[in-house]
Amino acid sequence: xxxxxxxxxxxxxxxxxxxxxxxxxxxxxxxxxxxxxxxxxxxxxxxxxxxxxxxxxxxxxxxxxxxxxxxxxxxxxxxxxxxxxxxxxxxxxxxxxxxxxxxxxxxxxxxxxxxxxxxxxxxxxxxxxxxxxxxxxxxxxxxxxxxxxxxxxxxxxxxxxxxxxxxxxxxxxxxxxxxxxxxxxxxxxxxxxxxxxxxxxxxxxxxxxxxxxxxxxxxxxxxxxxxxxxxxxxxxxxxxxxxxxxxxxxxxxxxxxxxxxxxxxxxxxxxxxxxxxxxxxxxxxxxxxxxxxxxxxxxxxxxxxxxxxxxxxxxxxxxxxxxxxxxxxxxxxxxxxxxxxxxxxxxxxxxxxxxxxxxxxxxxxxxxxxxxxxxxxxxxxxxxxxxxxxxxxxxxxxxxxxxxxxxxxxxxxxxxxxxxxxxxxxxxxxxxxxxxxxxxxxxxxxxxxxxxxxxxxxxxxxxxxxxxxxxxxxxxxxxxxxxxxxxxxxxxxxxxxxxxxxxxxxxxxxxx
Numbered sequence: 075x076x077x078x079x080x081x082x083x084x085x086x087x088x089x090x091x092x093x094x095x096x097x098x099x100x101x102x103x104x105x106x107x108x109x110x111x112x113x114x115x116x117x118x119x120x121x122x123x124x125x126x127x128x129x130x131x132x133x134x135x136x137x138x139x140x141x142x143x144x145x146x147x148x149x150x151x152x153x154x155x156x157x158x159x160x161x162x163x164x165x166x167x168x169x170x171x172x173x174x175x176x177x178x179x180x181x182x183x184x185x186x187x188x189x190x191x192x193x194x195x196x197x198x199x200x201x202x203x204x205x206x207x208x209x210x211x212x213x214x215x216x217x218x219x220x221x222x223x224x225x226x227x228x229x230x231x232x233x234x235x236x237x238x239x240x241x242x243x244x245x246x247x248x249x250x251x252x253x254x255x256x257x258x259x260x261x262x263x264x265x266x267x268x269x270x271x272x273x274x275x276x277x278x279x280x281x282x283x284x285x286x287x288x289x290x291x292x293x294x295x296x297x298x299x300x301x302x303x304x305x306x307x308x309x310x311x312x313x314x315x316x317x318x319x320x321x322x323x324x325x326x327x328x329x330x331x332x333x334x335x336x337x338x339x340x341x342x343x344x345x346x347x348x349x350x351x352x353x354x355x356x357x358x359x360x361x362x363x364x365x366x367x368x369x370x371x372x373x374x375x376x377x378x379x380x381x382x383x384x385x386x387x388x389x390x391x392x393x394x395x396x397x398x399x400x401x402x403x404x405x406x407x408x409x410x411x412x413x414x415x416x417x418x419x420x421x422x423x424x425x426x427x428x429x430x431x432x433x434x435x436x437x438x439x440x441x442x443x444x445x446x447x448x449x450x451x452x453x454x455x456x457x458x459x460x461x462x463x464x465x466x467x468x469x470x471x472x473x474x475x476x477x478x479x480x481x482x483x484x485x486x487x488x489x490x491x492x493x494x495x496x497x498x499x500x501x502x503x504x505x506x507x508x509x510x511x512x513x514x515x516x517x518x519x520x521x522x523x524x525x526x527x528x529x530x531x532x533x534x535x536x537x538x539x540x541x542x543x544x545x546x547x548x549x550x551x552x553x554x555x556x557x558x559x560x561x562x563x564x565x566x567x568x569x570x571x572x573x574x575x576x577x578x579x580x581x582x583x584x585x586x
Contacts, residue, residue: 098450099401101441102127102161102410103427104360106144110415110432113151117158119414123427123438124445128155129163129359129410131205132191136173139183140190152195163359164191165202165253165297166236171214175228185235192243200248202297202359203236204229206255208275209267216270217262225270226278233279233292250357251293252279254326256300256319272298273316273329277567280333289338294352295407298326299360305381309396315466315493315538316567320396323356323403324459330354331461332568342405345458355407358400362412362425365389365435374430377420389425390436397444402452405459411441464573465563467492472559472577485530485546487559487577495536496569499544499561500528507556507579518574521562528560536563551582 102125110116120128130151132144142148155162166188174180188201207213207229216225233251240247258271270278283292300320303313312321316329327342334341342356343349366383367375384392393411400406416426427438468491485501498521504513520526530546544561551557559577564570 099403099406100127100161100408100450101125101397101445102129102163102359102408103414104129104131104410104412105414106130113154114158116414117154117160119428120160121158123442125410125441126159127161127163127408127410129165129202131165131167133167133169134173134184134187135169136176136180136183139187142191142194145194148195152198156197161200162195162198163200163202163250164195164198165205165359166191167203167205167212167253171210171212174213174232175215175224181232181235184232185239188236189239189243192240192247196244199244199246200250201236201240202250202253202357203233203293204251205253206299207252208258208270208272209255210269216268221262223260223270223274223278226275227282229275230279230282230286230292234283234286234288234290237292238290248294249292250295250297250359252276253297253359254299256298256313257303257317260316271316272318272326273567276326276329276333280337283334283339284337291339291352293339293354295355295357296326296330297357297359298323300358301361302363305364306384309392309399320361320399323405326356327405327459328461328466329567332565332571335461341461342459345460349404354405356403356405357407358409360410360412361396362423363389363392364423364425365437367420367424367429371429371431375416375418375420375424377422379420379424383424386435386437390440393427393437394440394444397441398448398452401448401450402454463571465491465493465495465565465571468495468563468573470561470563470575472575484548485559487544487561488541489536489544489561489563489575490541491536491538491563493538494566495563496533496566497536497542497544497561497563498531498533499546499559500531501546501551501557502528502560503552504556504558504579507581509558509576509579513558514574514576517558517560517576518562521560521574522572529557535566553582556581 103120105128152162168174174184205212207225210216213225213229218224237249240249254272254275256272258269259267260271260274262268302319309320312319315325318325331341340350340352340354343353364381364383365386400409413423413426415428416424416430418430427435427441429435470489472487489497502517502520529551530549532544532546536542556579558579562572562574564572
């Protein structure tokens with residue numbers, strides 16, 4: 075395991091993230107106020123680590139819409155954070171998954187609550203709105219009875235109202251949207267955890283935003299929680315599309331571009347272009363790997379472990395590697411580890427840099443060293459990110475076309491992509507055995523025209539990573555003519571991203 079991770083600098087280069095960031099990435103901890111008995115002890119530990127941010131979760135309960143339930147603790151902890159130069163981030167979310175969808179009026183009540191928080195704690199300038207709304211534990215319903223995604227469409231007006239409420243108090247407040255889970259099965263009929271993938275959730279938020287005709291932004295930063303798929307997965311294993319992990323941040327940037335490009339919501343800066351001052355940034359405000367408890371400390375914990383934990387040395391390596399990796403992404407503004415101190419219930423999170431007895435894990439030292447060495451910057455030159463306008467990984471294999479037995483020829487070929495796509499395909503007659511630019515253009519125009527019908531046509535879907543056999547009707551073609559296969563693939567998440575492919579000409583010979 076260690077042999078793989080010693081080469082993280084080379085891996086970083088290969089994945090096209092490395093480079094001097096436009097601004098330092100900052101690092102923090104995700105820990106609620108009161109997790110340690112003394113704020114001085116907590117903030118001193120953060121200063122020792124080199125972290126300068128703490129994200130605190132606050133819930134809004136419609137039964138008590140104006141009550142800040144943790145106010146006594148916040149009144150004590152927030153001023154202490156300023157003394158230790160620690161930036162406090164409030165992550166505000168509904169207390170129950172159906173709180174917002176139960177009544178349209180709840181949106182305004184929630185927005186009034188975040189405005190109340192901003193007035194009560196004027197030194198807090200960063201707000202995450204919602205927590206993993208693409209997961210049923212935090213937002214319901216995820217889908218309608220007909221399978222239509224509802225969570226992204228329902229969340230968008232909450233984010234819009236919260237943005238306006240906070241900016242109405244202080245335009246310098248940084249509004250962080252979404253706080254997405256990296257997972258989601260996109261299956262309204264799943265037996266459990268009916269959820270929405272981050273890419274599809276972003277698509278649905280974008281559709282709702284465009285439909286609202288809103289011209290103001292929704293957010294200044296995009297919150298994302300790049301946890302591993304399985305707890306023992308290494309950080310660079312990532313996820314298949316449409317999920318995303320640490321090495322798939324470009325996928326989130328592309329999804330945001332698909333959702334918001336050309337609207338009032340800024341998207342991420344791009345390679346080769348001047349970076350706008352209001353370009354979207356990534357706030358990675360939760361990530362963690364759970365660790366096996368040493369035998370000598372097991373008496374401090376209760377319950378039963380529910381994941382396969384990693385050892386402390388591996389956690390230390392992973393955490394150090396993540397610090398270095400995200401420091402090389404110019405679109406990442408911050409990264410926070412969940413938690414500083416273990417939760418004692420084994421059914422919860424034992425991912426802290428400190429054990430339950432407040433003793434330091436090896437990860438405390440590895441994170442401290444990585445932050446000190448990088449200062450949130452990368453020493454290499456960044457190739458950067460740029461949006462794509464075609465289908466990611468789209469390929470077409472036409473193969474060899476035999477027309478000897480033209481009466482029974484199976485007109486078919488294969489298409490693949492690294493994201494879901496739709497296709498329109500067919501056979502087209504051309505003037506000669508030479509595929510001219512004019513002929514290719516004519517085929518592309520016919521494929522893009524929804525009313526145009528090829529001689530032998532078919533439509534359908536290509537699922538990500540799965541080879542699709544595109545089968546055309548088994549019909550005769552006029553003998554003595556030259557033909558080509560043509561196909562147009564369009565990205566399901568953004569049909570304006572498309573690609574065309576045309577085969578070599580083939581001759582359907584005359585009967586002798």
